[in-house]
Amino acid sequence: MTPLQNRTLQIIERFKQEYPDAVCSLDYVDALQLLISTRLAAQCTDARVNLVTPTLFEKYPDAQAFANAEVADVEEIIKSCGLYKTKARDLIATGKMLVEDFGGVVPDNMEDLLKLPGIGRKTANLVLGDVFGKPAVVCDTHCIRLTNLMGLTVGKDPYKCEMQLRELLPPEESNDFCHRTVLHGRAVCKARNPQCKICCVRDLCDYGCQNNA
DNA sequence: ATCCCGAGGG
DNA sequence: CCCTCTGGAT
Numbered sequence: 001m002t003p004l005q006n007r008t009l010q011i012i013e014r015f016k017q018e019y020p021d022a023v024c025s026l027d028y029v030d031a032l033q034l035l036i037s038t039r040l041a042a043q044c045t046d047a048r049v050n051l052v053t054p055t056l057f058e059k060y061p062d063a064q065a066f067a068n069a070e071v072a073d074v075e076e077i078i079k080s081c082g083l084y085k086t087k088a089r090d091l092i093a094t095g096k097m098l099v100e101d102f103g104g105v106v107p108d109n110m111e112d113l114l115k116l117p118g119i120g121r122k123t124a125n126l127v128l129g130d131v132f133g134k135p136a137v138v139c140d141t142h143c144i145r146l147t148n149l150m151g152l153t154v155g156k157d158p159y160k161c162e163m164q165l166r167e168l169l170p171p172e173e174s175n176d177f178c179h180r181t182v183l184h185g186r187a188v189c190k191a192r193n194p195q196c197k198i199c200c201v202r203d204l205c206d207y208g209c210q211n212n213a
Numbered sequence: 214a215t216c217c218c219g220a221g222g223g
Numbered sequence: 224c225c226c227t228c229t230g231g232a233t
Contacts, residue, residue: 025218042219048231082229086220120220140218157224158219182218191216192233 008152008168011204015180018200022176022183024130026050031106031131032098033057035116036066036091038123044081052078063104066095090118108132121159129178135171137162138178142185149189151206 025046028034033053040049056077060066066074074088081087094116098104106127107113113124122140129136137143139162147153153164169177188195194207202208 038218039220041217043217043229044219045217045232048217080230082217082231083219083227084229086228090220118220122219126218138218141216142218178218185218 004152005168007204009170011150011152011201012169012173012177014201014204015177015184019180019183022179024126024179027053031127032063034131035094035106035119035123035127038126039090039094039118040078040081040087042087043083048081052081060095063095063098063106066091067099069095086118093117094119106131108134121162125162125178129175136175136178137165137169138175139165140178140182141191142182143178145191146181146185146189149194149205149207150201 024034026034026037026041027050028037036056037049037053040052056074059073059077060069069092071088071092074091075084078084078087078091097116098106101115102112108128108131110121110124110128113119113127114121122138125136125138128134129138139158143165144153144156144158144161147161147165148156152168153161155161165174165178184199184201185191188199194211196202196205196208196211196213199205199208
């Protein structure tokens with residue numbers, strides 16, 4: 001085991017103590033709802049997404065309903081989430097592809113998920129990990145920022161970051177670890193002003209060790 | 214001003 | 224690699 005792998009395992013254990021519940025903060029009851037909610041969460045807070053999805057999912061309960069939806073109707077419902085034109089187009093196109101190519105069911109593998117319009121690796125990994133229980137690495141803005149600061153990954157490219165983390169994280173730990181980087185990124189290691197003083201992994205973090213504040 | 218659990222296109 | 228899409232929160 002390399003020193004870096006050892007340090008990673010220590011960080012994992014600290015995060016488990018600090019954040020016992022490695023849960024997704026989006027509200028959903030099935031694979032389609034998590035897929036849609038995660039797409040809506042781009043450049044938008046989860047709380048804002050959770051405000052619009054009850055209305056959205058009542059009107060569009062399944063893939064067929066999204067496939068038949070009018071763009072203007074979907075735009076109206078999701079507008080407050082931002083990027084609403086592309087998101088509305090993506091949701092309807094995804095509904096259509098799910099119906100036409102996947103029997104109306106959300107696929108349980110990366111290759112097929114990435115075929116869906118507007119679904120990238122971040123969203124695909126989240127669905128694979130949280131709904132299908134697969135060893136996902138959800139490499140979002142928090143995950144990249146925190147693992148860069150800690151010294152576990154190098155560079156901002158999401159795909160490269162994901163691959164570096166796949167080498168570092170035990171597969172059975174990776175999904176929960178990514179959830180916890182999000183929780184820690186929101187509460188402590190914020191994008192603007194990282195709160196190293198109250199950070200539970202400061203002594204294991206490259207940035208935390210250098211930061212004197 | 215700057216950020217929010219991105220994705221697609223150039 | 225870069226840019227764009229976009230409203231809301233701070």
